[in-house]
Amino acid sequence: MRERGRAIKAVLFQVHSIAGLVLALLLAVIALTGAVMSFEDEIVDHLNADIMRVASRPAPMLMPDEVVARLKAAEIGQVSAVTLSSDPSAAVRLRFARDEQGARPSSLYVDPYDARVLGTPRGEEFFATVRKLHRWLLIPGDAKGWGRQITGVAALGLIVMLVSGLVLRWPRRASSAKMWLKPNLGLGGRGLHRSLHVVIGTWVLPVYLVMTLTGLWYSFDWYKDGVVWLLSRPQVAPAKMQPKIPTKAPRAAGRAEPAQPIGFDRAWSNFLHDEGGRFSRALLTLPAGAGTVIRIRSWGKDSTLDTTRDEFRVDAVTGQLVSAERYADKTFGEEIIANLLDIHRGAILGWPGKLAFMIAAALMPLFAVTGILLYLSRRRLRRPSQPPLGRLVPGE
Structure with missing residues (x-):
C-alpha cells in the first residue's frame, strides 16, 4: 500500500513539474496583469476626478439623444x-462603437447641461490594453x-498544479500549523527555495482556486453552460438581446430596406418613469446589430459592487419593456453567477479582499522562479559526478 502511494506521488510530482515548467511564464503574465487591474476603478476615478463632476445648476439636464446630436x-x-x-453633479459618459479598422475610440465625459466635452478619461487605454493581455494575451480577435x-x-x-501540490505536501502530521504555514527563512539555497514554494503556495492556494474556477467562466462556453445549469433556476432563460424587427411594410425583391436609426430617449423616459429615484446610475447600450432593443443596466443607490445591478431591455421604437432582471429577485445561485467578476477579483469581500487577491496574484512569479530553481537543482543532483582527470585509470 505504501509503495502504491509512493508511485502515485511520483506521478503527481512529474505532472506538477511539467505543468509548472510549461505554464510558468504564461501564468505569471496573467497573474501580474490581474494584480495591476485590482484597483482599476479607484485609480481611474482618482485620475479623472476633475472631469467626472460638474457644477449642478437649476437648468434641466439634456436628454441623451440631444447630447449625442450635439456631439x-x-x-x-x-x-x-x-x-x-x-446625481445632478455627475458628468455623462459616452462610449463609442468600433470603427472600420476594429478600433474603439476613447470614451468621453460630457457636461449633462450643455453637452460640453469635459475630456477623455486618463488611464482608460492603459487598463484596456492590460485587460486584453490578461484575458486574451493580445491575440487578434479578442x-x-x-x-x-x-x-x-x-x-x-x-x-x-494546486491539487497535485497539496497532495504532494500532505504530511504525516497534518495538524501541525507551524509546518504548514511558517516558512523556514534560516535555510539557504534549495532548502529556502522549497520552503518558500510550498509554504507560500499553501497561503495562496484558496485564492488561486477561486480565481481559476471563476476565470474559466470567461474562457469556455461549456463551463459557463454548466455553471448556469447548476446554479440557476431551470425556468429562467436568458433574455434575447436582439428580437426580430417588426415588419412594417413588404420589401421589394432584391432590395434591402435601410435600417432606421434609433435613439435613447424613449427607452430612457420609460426607465425614468418606472424606476423614479431608485437608481444611482444607468448604462444604456444600443444594439450591436439591426435590432431595436436597448439594454439598460441600473445600479441602486445602496449598491457597492459593480455586479449588483438590475438589467432591463426596452424597445427603442415603442418604449415597451421587453425583459427585466432584478438583482433582488435572484436566487443564491444566480447571485453567485451575477457576482462572478467581483468574486474573481476579491471585490466581494470589499477592499481587504481586493488587496488580498492582488497580493496573491503578484506572488505568482515567485512560484515560477522558485519552481524553475528547484527543477535545475534536481537536475544537478541527478547528474553523475565526474572524477578528476588525475584519478582516472586506464579503461575508465
Missing part, C-alpha cells in the same frame, strides 16, 4: 452607450480569437 455635429464618432446618473482558450487551458493547468 455628432463635432464628428466625434458613433455613440454606442451612454452612462447617466441621478474574445473570438484563440487567446481566451489559451488562458483557459492555463487556468486548468493551474488547478492541476
Whole structure:
C-alpha cells in the first residue's frame, strides 16, 4: 500500500513539474496583469476626478439623444452607450462603437447641461490594453480569437498544479500549523527555495482556486453552460438581446430596406418613469446589430459592487419593456453567477479582499522562479559526478 502511494506521488510530482515548467511564464503574465487591474476603478476615478463632476445648476439636464446630436455635429464618432446618473453633479459618459479598422475610440465625459466635452478619461487605454493581455494575451480577435482558450487551458493547468501540490505536501502530521504555514527563512539555497514554494503556495492556494474556477467562466462556453445549469433556476432563460424587427411594410425583391436609426430617449423616459429615484446610475447600450432593443443596466443607490445591478431591455421604437432582471429577485445561485467578476477579483469581500487577491496574484512569479530553481537543482543532483582527470585509470 505504501509503495502504491509512493508511485502515485511520483506521478503527481512529474505532472506538477511539467505543468509548472510549461505554464510558468504564461501564468505569471496573467497573474501580474490581474494584480495591476485590482484597483482599476479607484485609480481611474482618482485620475479623472476633475472631469467626472460638474457644477449642478437649476437648468434641466439634456436628454441623451440631444447630447449625442450635439456631439455628432463635432464628428466625434458613433455613440454606442451612454452612462447617466441621478446625481445632478455627475458628468455623462459616452462610449463609442468600433470603427472600420476594429478600433474603439476613447470614451468621453460630457457636461449633462450643455453637452460640453469635459475630456477623455486618463488611464482608460492603459487598463484596456492590460485587460486584453490578461484575458486574451493580445491575440487578434479578442474574445473570438484563440487567446481566451489559451488562458483557459492555463487556468486548468493551474488547478492541476494546486491539487497535485497539496497532495504532494500532505504530511504525516497534518495538524501541525507551524509546518504548514511558517516558512523556514534560516535555510539557504534549495532548502529556502522549497520552503518558500510550498509554504507560500499553501497561503495562496484558496485564492488561486477561486480565481481559476471563476476565470474559466470567461474562457469556455461549456463551463459557463454548466455553471448556469447548476446554479440557476431551470425556468429562467436568458433574455434575447436582439428580437426580430417588426415588419412594417413588404420589401421589394432584391432590395434591402435601410435600417432606421434609433435613439435613447424613449427607452430612457420609460426607465425614468418606472424606476423614479431608485437608481444611482444607468448604462444604456444600443444594439450591436439591426435590432431595436436597448439594454439598460441600473445600479441602486445602496449598491457597492459593480455586479449588483438590475438589467432591463426596452424597445427603442415603442418604449415597451421587453425583459427585466432584478438583482433582488435572484436566487443564491444566480447571485453567485451575477457576482462572478467581483468574486474573481476579491471585490466581494470589499477592499481587504481586493488587496488580498492582488497580493496573491503578484506572488505568482515567485512560484515560477522558485519552481524553475528547484527543477535545475534536481537536475544537478541527478547528474553523475565526474572524477578528476588525475584519478582516472586506464579503461575508465
